Amino acid sequence: MPTLIAEASVSIKTFSLAKRVASFNIPVLIQGETGAGKECVAKLIHSVAFGDEQNAPFIGINCAAIPETMLESTLFGYEKGAFTGAVNSVPGKLEMANNGTLLLDEIGDMTLALQAKLLRVLQEHQVERLGSNRAIKLNFRLIACTNKNLEAEVAAGRFREDLFYRISVVPINVPPLRERIGDILPLAESFLEKYAKMVGKNIVLSERAKIALVKHTWPGNVRQLENTIQRGMILNQDGVIHANVLGIPVVEESTPYIESSSESHSPSIIINDVTENLTQHGRYAQYQYIADLMRKFQGNKSKIADFLGITPRALRYRLASMRKHGIEVCS
Secondary structure (H helix, E strand, O other): OOOOOOOOHHHHHHHHHHHHHOOOOOOEEEEOOOOOOHHHHHHHHHHHHHOOOOOOOEEEEEOOOOOHHHHHHHHHEEOOOOOOOOOOOEEOHHHHOOOOEEEEEOHHHOOHHHHHHHHHHHHHOEEEOEOOOOEEEOOOEEEEEEOOOHHHHHHOOOOOHHHHHHHOOEEEEOOOHHHOHHHHHHHHHHHHHHOHHHHOOOOEEOHHHHHHHHHOOOOOHHHHHHHHHHHHHHOOEOOEEOHHHOOOOOOOOOOOOOOOOOHHHOHHHHHHHHHHHHHHHHHHHHHHHHHHHHHHOOOOHHHHHHHHOOOHHHHHHHHHHHHHOOOOOOO
């Protein structure tokens, strides 16, 4: 079973629901922002569902990363000679997932035409490879992920309503990292352990670095946090990661912090204050941070996406949302 960090109450509830769902072979829709950990939840469901069945396949495919012309053949497979370049018969991901789990990541980016074909396969529990009339029986657990609001996509006519109800028997929402403050430091510690061999020694976070991590709004979610920790480990000073090498806003000098046993100035008290502040201002702070990056990188979206640890597509969604909320975006 994958090791998952769940200290925040919302994370505990999410993972608890995922484990309950795993007891039933029903389609699951996992929704959440890019980098929030949707695939980790999918792997948890798979691990709990199949237990010691080590041969049960977990087949994942990112619907947004494969061109439309290739996605159909990747999903359904094809026979030799089905089209130019098909020199061999190749099984599709649907077929490969038999007796295991099929993860359709970013299903909200699938075209309507392909959605219709997928719906038919899910209804009939069988698939025909391209260029073949032979039906192949299917038996897999379906998990779909998306960073989009599929109900809004259905209303806009970009996603089939019948497919939406087919895949969302039990929807699971993965909260963004800014709503899971209690997970930030445990996740950071897990990444320190994960990449310890990379630097050949144990690395620790300074107290100011810890506070900076907790105060940050993490528009790139867990993926950005992992990238930030890797950066800090590379730039460590005598085995310590200081706040100024993390590449995120540093704690202001005015922040009341004293290295003593005084309870009134302990990091936990500061972190509690930060949590309350983030709950009230989190989303606006995230938007403002991205706006600052747009100015810093002179509108270079590729560099900004790399810096945040998110895809250019996810950055475009955020920029569109910022404009919708009246936040000026320099391009």
